[in-house]
Amino acid sequence: MFGSVEQFTAIINPPQAAILAVGGTRAELDDNFKPHNKFTATLCYDARAITETSAQRFLDHFAASLSDPDFMMLLMYFSAGWCRSCRMFTPKLRKFYEELDEENRKNLEVVWVSRDKEAPDQLEYYEKAMPAWYYIPFGDSNIAGFLEKYDVKVIPALKLVNEKGDVVDDRVRSDVEGCSKGDATKCYQKWKEMY
Numbered sequence: 001m002f003g004s005v006e007q008f009t010a011i012i013n014p015p016q017a018a019i020l021a022v023g024g025t026r027a028e029l030d031d032n033f034k035p036h037n038k039f040t041a042t043l044c045y046d047a048r049a050i051t052e053t054s055a056q057r058f059l060d061h062f063a064a065s066l067s068d069p070d071f072m073m074l075l076m077y078f079s080a081g082w083c084r085s086c087r088m089f090t091p092k093l094r095k096f097y098e099e100l101d102e103e104n105r106k107n108l109e110v111v112w113v114s115r116d117k118e119a120p121d122q123l124e125y126y127e128k129a130m131p132a133w134y135y136i137p138f139g140d141s142n143i144a145g146f147l148e149k150y151d152v153k154v155i156p157a158l159k160l161v162n163e164k165g166d167v168v169d170d171r172v173r174s175d176v177e178g179c180s181k182g183d184a185t186k187c188y189q190k191w192k193e194m195y
Helices: 052-065 084-099 102-106 119-129 143-149 172-178 184-194
Strands: 008-012 019-022 073-079 108-114 134-136 157-161 167-169
Touching: 073 084, 073 143, 073 184, 084 108, 084 119, 084 172, 084 184, 102 108, 108 119, 108 143, 157 172, 167 184, 172 184
Parallel strands: 073 108, 108 134
Antiparallel strands: 008 019, 073 157, 157 167
16 A cells, blocks of 8 residues: 555545545645635636635625525536546536536536646646636645545545535436536526525
8 A cells, every 4th residue: 555544535436446545745725715614625716726815705706696596506526637437527517517508607616626646637637628617726635524525435526515515416427427418408407496
């Protein structure tokens, strides 16, 4: 084994292989960030670390949206560039997202939680495969908490999360994979009804 038990985080794709994801280097980004009560991680956007002010603006926008009947839905997406299944699913999720009309896309936020092994790998995968979604930066100390809270044992994993951070539906990955052209809005409406 390449690490201690304390570093163990997950078994990746257990049916295919018993590969242990072992923690590695920790990159500390933005030590002065004060987490908002709804999220406990620094968010990044457009391949740049978000400052405390802009992260707070995103979180405040999300909180303010809760009083709106069409408030934002949140998808937590767990994946990595080294994962073949993720590399196959990410384009489907991106196509699904881009197929939504502008109004629906405005009310659906995707937050990517990377399981990449190094920060450069995370940024490379983000730049190559992701639209301009928020993401948790490599090495953020809260990633393990997200994995535990959302019971992420394998990747890719996609969870529909409410404003309190609770899972509304953990089968949204199969919804996205099952969508044929033109079905994205139908799936979106189904998710909206669950809220």
